[in-house]
Amino acid sequence: MSFALRFILKEMRSSEVITLIIALIISVGTVTSISLFVDRLQLSFEQESANLLAADRVVRSDEPFPENWQQHAQTLGLEHAQRTSFATMIFANDKLQLSQISAVTEAYPLRGEFLVDDQLFAQGGPAKQGPAEGEIWLSSRLASLLDVKIGQSVEVGDKVLQIARYLVIDPGSSTSAFAVSPRAVMNAADLAATHVIIPGSRVRYSLLLAGERNTLGQYESWIKPQLKDGQRWQTPKQKGQSIGQTINKAESFLLLSGTLAVVLSGVAMALASARFVKRHLMQVAVLKTLGATPRILSKLFSLQLFMLFLIGAGGGLISGWFIQAGIASLLSSLMTTALPEPSIGKLWLGIATGFISLLAFCLPLIIRLIQISPLSVLQPSARIEKNALAIYAIGFVGLYGLMCLYTQGFILPTIMTLAIAGVGLVVSVLGWVMFKLGRLATSGATSGWQIGLASLYRRLTPNLFQLLVFTLIIMLGLILVGIKTSLVSDWQAQLPEDAPNHYLFNVQANQVEGINSISQQLDLTSSSWFPMVRGRITQVNEDLVEDLYPEGTPEPELFEREMNLTWANEVGDGNQVVAGDFHAEGISLEQKTAEEAGITLGDKLTISIGGIHYTLPVTSIRSVDWSSMRPNFYVIVPKQTLADYPANFVSSFFVKADQAQDFYHAMSRYPTVSILNVGDLLKQIQNIIAQLSQAIQLVLLCILAAGALVLVASIGSTLEERREEGALLRVLGAKASLVRQALIVEFGFLGLFSGLIAALGAEASLYAVQTFVFKSAASWHPLLWGLGPVIGVVLITSIGVFASRTVLKVPPMHLLREF
Template structure:
């Protein structure tokens, strides 16, 4: 142990050991920081969604909550609250208005907070206290429709309640997309006195729970087998599906970034390991001559690798922790809440990354070194690269396994592996051809340009390997740039700053013009108006739906309920026809819905509307961008089919904060119109997008650091040969400027070739990633074809000349003494 420590301490100043340690730190640190940060984002997402849910978990039921459910929650140490939601008429000042009422217990909400105010249409102040018994909070719109003020009484059934606050936001109010009537909140203790809930009433009972994750998990395991039809266990993730999709896309990107960092760090470790082994050939020979057995050497090098692993892993864990803390601090101004502390359990992934990297890239070379005989090592022709194919296969398998472990899947690693393999084949063929052409064109070289081009073929194998390494580094960087640009642009395109945040339902045809006038006066951005008529699909071709899906058999969504049908003269924004033609002679279906129901082009659907039946062919299939926040429909039917039925119209509007009061006041003239405000959900998604966009910028720095490390390690692997050549040229009378020019030309052409091939590989990889991973539209990236060659020439030439500076600065006699 002491010998191994002295040995490694003596070697710590060598560039190979430093590179190994730095590669380990970058690999472990990048993986650790990304894992911890994604974990914090997911916890934050759960917290934000829980705020909208008003609890960590909710049990929803069409029947009153059983006492045994409440008792078991108490036994698990969970906080509890109750909410009973129903629609009823509220009376005041000889006026009546249908409203959506939530009767809540005193402990409601468990998460999040109310926004209430004493002024109509105000921004609201936070409150975590529910209405007291005998009080009711009315939304500003409801209060305006009833012409009541704070302190006045309203009637809910047989109970008279005093208006004590104007309700701006109920944290659990968005649990139903159909709760679009003006809202009110009252105390659950007053519910019995209203007598509004009678047998047959449509009521939703909710038991809200909050507490420790393990306790919630145990409660979920206990209650789920007891849930019947009309009862549901709801989690924050289910609540925020739109946000969840955003998080999943972001996590895929960050996992890709981490995978690329692991690839780069692994390549750097492989290069440093090769140099480390080459430098220790003589030491191994001496140790074996003095009687050291392979077992002793194995123990010695194992201890060295262990020490390197401990130092690199600890450094990586510490740096990864501080990196994710730095990311979180920089993004704190964008956070709606403080990010939760990360889970310590996530540190294992970084440690596993370092361990597998070391085993895959260093151990095979160490084994080859131990197995070489003293005589073969002392021979100048000895090559530790014997059976190199086996070594590279082991390293490749380890790298692929590491990527699969990190991404928890095979798709992303497979795409990256195929891209790398393809690039390797292209590089080998094109590089050999270009280097051979350079040698032919520089026969009898005397200038720096000719010497530099001739050097490309003279060091054919090392330069082909460097060309591959440089190409991969640039390609990976271009992939990150391309994905970041397209991914963030895709998110922002789906949810721009002026994305609609209000829906208007139940609008009659004679009300559309008046609402449009309000929109124009307030300068509001709005989508088109769409008519809606309710209908149900009863037949597919000649088969009844009841026959296709007997009772008890799960039905596709297209058949299980009445659908909102609409007509349109043309395909709306966010819709794209992918099969057939969109016209007024048949039905247009959304693609995923049609696939789920097994419906194809030409199939005939029978639709029941108001007791009448219409049979129409499917003439087009559409994709729909549900994230556009505009009204969209599963089924579009011909206008003449719905022309004789009264239709309600729907549209979406973008309303700024300073326009909301005027809009609601004007809409008080239309008491039957239902308004759904989804602004809070949009703000949450947009906040997450902003957070992730900033996080991606910082993660890219880790990738660039790993890439720079590989560049330096790759150039270092051929540095000795370059120094020998430079020394020989200078001894023969060449000036330093000639040697410098030759280096610039050699590295410049390596960079140019690498950049062009990298742009090709990046474009191919982006096609695969966009198609199979992010499932987004494929786009062309002309910027990559400019950045690739430009970065290649500038970056590789700069780093190459800098890393080879000793060739120019050290006197020729000193260089010759080294050899």
């Protein structure tokens, strides 16, 4: 044991062990910093979404909650509040108006805050609590329609309430599908006295919860088995289709960035492990000659690996913690909300990265090293690279396992693994061909560029491995550049600054012209008008829907309720025909809805409108961009089918903040028109995209910095051989300028090849990511094809020549003595 400790302590001072420790610190630190920062961003996105939800979690129900639901939340230490939402008439000054009212308890909202004001149509200021007993807050539009002001009273059922403030935003109902009527908020203590809720009333009850994630998880496990029809558990990700998709897409971006960090860490460990083992060849030979058995050597190296793991993992965790703190600090001024504190539980990923990296990349090489006989090691021709393919295959499997562990899935790891395997194949074939041609073209080399090209083939295996490493690192950088410049930009373009933020419903045909006039006067951006008639699909071909889906059987959304039907002469913005003919006389269905219901072109659907049935074939299938925020429909039918029915019209408008007051004042002439303001939801989505864009820039810098270190380590792995060759050339009379030229040519061609192959690999990876991860149309990235070769030539040549500077500066005899 004493010998083992002395051996280990001595080894800890050697350059190759220090190199491996640094690689381990880079691996653990990179993954730790990225995972901690990504976790903080994800929590931040969730918190911002919770502000719109007014809670961390919500239980919604069409019936009053059992008392023990709230009692159990209190037992677990969760904050809780209740909101009761319903539509009713409000009376004032001999006027009445249908309104959407929320009756809230004292603790509401648990997340976010009200915005209220004393002036009509103003921007509003924050309010942490709702109205007191006997008070009510009216939206500016509702107050205008009723012609009332602060201090006056309104009647809600049998209860008279005093107007205390003008409501600007109610965080829990700002995106509710039921909130198209003018809104008001009252205290839940006054609800019973109104007597407006009677059996058969359409009421939405909400139990709002806030607290620690683990505690919320316990409550979720307890309550979900008790939920019935009309009751559901809601999280911030489920707060509307748009916000949920936005958060999921943001997390996918960040997971991809973290996955690239894992790949980079694996490359760093593979390089360091190979150099570590190569430096121990002579040492193992001497120990075996002195009687050391494989068992003794196994113990020695196991203890050494354990100490390396403790030092490297500990250093990586500390550095990773400070790196993520630095990134968060740099980004804090750009964030709309403060980032939550990092979770200690996320440190396990960095520890697992270090442990698996050592097992996958270092242990197989050490086992191979221990098994080599002293004679074969002492022979100059001996190479540890024997069976290298099988050894690195083990590391490759370990790397895939790390990516699966990090992403908790298989799509991203599979894409990255296939990309790496494809790049490895291209590098092997193309590299061998190019290096061979270079060797044939430089027979009898005397100039610097000839010597440089000849060196590519002379060190074939090391150069092919270096080419693979260079290519992978450049490819990772190009993928992140592609994400930043293309994917995020495309995503931002789908939700521009002038995206519609107001919907107008219940508009009659004779009101369209007047509202268009208001739009023109205020210079508003608007979409087309779409007529809406309610109808229900009752039959598919010869089968009744009720026979296809008996009571108790889950129905596709197309059949479970009445749908808004419309007609259109042309395919609207955000719609694309993927099958069939839109202009044929028949039904056009949204693609995902058709797939869910199992409906294809040619199927005949029977639609019931006002008790009259129409049977029409499905003549086209459309893909719909729901994130466009324009009116879109699942079902479009021929105009003549709906011509005899009175239709309500719908459209969307973009109203700037300084236009809101004039817009609402003008719309007060149309009290029956319902307005849905989704501006808060749009701001939420745009904030997430902006924060993600800024975060990716910092993540990109972090990963590229680590990549530069790996490049240096890669060049250092073959530096000795280059120094030997340079020394011999100088002893034979070659000038330093000739050696420098040879180095520039060798590294320049390596950089050019790696840049071109990296661009190919990045393009293929981005295609797969766009198609299978982000579910969007793939696009071409010409920027990558220009950046790849330029970065490869400039970066690798600069680092390579700088790392090899001793060949040029040190006298030849000094170099020879070292060897």
